[in-house]
Amino acid sequence: MKLRVAVVFGGNSTEHEISVISAVQAMHAFDREQYDIIPVYMTKDGLWYTGKELEDISAYQGDISATLKRNMQVDWVREGKDVLLVQHEKKRFGAPFTQAVDIAFPIVHGTNVEDGTLTGFLATMGLPVVGCDVLSAAVGMDKYVQKAVLKDNGIPVLPCACYSWKDYEDEDAVIADAEQRFSYPMIVKPLNLGSSIGISMAADREGLAEALELAFSFAKKILVEPAIKNLKEVNCSVLGDYEEASASECESPLGADEILSFEDKYMAGGGAKGAKGASAKTAGAAKTGGAKGSKGSGMASLSRKLPADISPEKREEIRRLAVKAFHSLGCAGVVRIDFLMDLDDGEKVYLNEFNTVPGSLSFYLWEASGLPYRELLTRMIEIALKKEREDAKVITSFDTNVLAQARV
Numbered sequence: 456m457k458l459r460v461a462v463v464f465g466g467n468s469t470e471h472e473i474s475v476i477s478a479v480q481a482m483h484a485f486d487r488e489q490y491d492i493i494p495v496y497m498t499k500d501g502l503w504y505t506g507k508e509l510e511d512i513s514a515y516q517g518d519i520s521a522t523l524k525r526n527m528q529v530d531w532v533r534e535g536k537d538v539l540l541v542q543h544e545k546k547r548f549g550a551p552f553t554q555a556v557d558i559a560f561p562i563v564h565g566t567n568v569e570d571g572t573l574t575g576f577l578a579t580m581g582l583p584v585v586g587c588d589v590l591s592a593a594v595g596m597d598k599y600v601q602k603a604v605l606k607d608n609g610i611p612v613l614p615c616a617c618y619s620w621k622d623y624e625d626e627d628a629v630i631a632d633a634e635q636r637f638s639y640p641m642i643v644k645p646l647n648l649g650s651s652i653g654i655s656m657a658a659d660r661e662g663l664a665e666a667l668e669l670a671f672s673f674a675k676k677i678l679v680e681p682a683i684k685n686l687k688e689v690n691c692s693v694l695g696d697y698e699e700a701s702a703s704e705c706e707s708p709l710g711a712d713e714i715l716s717f718e719d720k721y722m723a724g725g726g727a728k729g730a731k732g733a734s735a736k737t738a739g740a741a742k743t744g745g746a747k748g749s750k751g752s753g754m755a756s757l758s759r760k761l762p763a764d765i766s767p768e769k770r771e772e773i774r775r776l777a778v779k780a781f782h783s784l785g786c787a788g789v790v791r792i793d794f795l796m797d798l799d800d801g802e803k804v805y806l807n808e809f810n811t812v813p814g815s816l817s818f819y820l821w822e823a824s825g826l827p828y829r830e831l832l833t834r835m836i837e838i839a840l841k842k843e844r845e846d847a848k849v850i851t852s853f854d855t856n857v858l859a860q861a862r863v
Contacts, residue, residue: 462560640658641681
């Protein structure tokens with residue numbers, strides 16, 4: 456009997472559309488001899504839909520409300536030991552549609568979904584869930600906590616300062632504090648977003664004021680950190696769990712001598728204004744293109760050097776640090792870890808950030824390492840099922856008479 460896999464994507468996130476692209480890519484790559492794939496699309500309003508049409512990218516390129524009307528709104532329901540997708544609108548006659556699910560495979564990006572929120576909901580329903588657990592997903596999204604954990608584990612990260620909306624009520628004090636800590640240029644970024652949304656580089660005080668305004672429009676907390684002036688970015692993926700993990704081949708996005716913008720990563724041609732105070736020039740200069748690089752191809756479209764143009768020694772250093780960082784955060788499944796190399800400081804390596812559900816699931820890095828996308832997806836499911844078997848051995852309740860003695 457085939458395993459029934461609910462591929463869950465979308466959600467209330469600034470990276471909603473990128474999630475759709477990543478999920479559709481994956482649904483076309485699954486081994487259909489082993490798995491029945493059930494697309495479960497989450498709207499930005501938190502409604503759930505399923506239907507065969509939702510496996511096709513064209514379903515999202517027109518009138519999305521018309522697409523949803525042609526498909527079925529569903530709810531998650533626990534019935535005994537089974538988890539079901541049940542038709543939301545009850546039929547007047549006959550039994551409502553139900554679809555049993557064996558395992559959830561979230562392919563989501565950004566706040567409100569990738570940060571452990573969705574994983575926690577699905578796990579509470581009693582489903583095994585592919586990928587990072589709630590804690591590792593949350594830490595992977597919170598750039599400040601993530602730096603603290605990594606630093607405590609001896610992994611090099613850039614220093615930073617964290618500011619909140621409350622701090623920003625006195626903008627001059629925030630700017631003065633940042634200037635006391637760091638020299639220009641500085642990088643300003645939202646605390647918990649991905650895809651380079653809201654990130655910009657500040658070359659002077661005026662630029663810092665604009666960068667703060669931009670970042671705070673996307674998040675309640677932001678980070679400021681020193682910018683590496685002579686930069687090479689190198690990315691690496693890790694696959695595994697707490698017992699065993701391995702690193703993929705390394706890549707270096709072309710033009711990544713500066714910070715890549717959302718447009719650089721996902722929009723063919725790039726070059727458009729990314730957001731207030733952050734042009735594509737200041738936020739990054741790489742373009743997308745090529746056979747896999749058509750508009751809307753996700754991270755797989757980014758122009759890159761693969762393998763990265765680095766020495767064998769640096770390659771092994773980055774891959775080793777990637778696996779160590781993966782275990783430090785307690786990750787599972789596949790992640791992508793982005794590193795920065797300071798070319799003015801002997802190619803010193805810093806871990807920049809985690810992507811606990813990377814765009815396109817980083818399949819292109821694993822294909823370059825000899826692991827086809829279909830097998831990557833199977834490995835991720837096997838890791839989740841292993842975790843479910845281990846969790847089943849843990850005692851989660853014991854008999855007491857506390858309630859019998861309670862007085863309220």
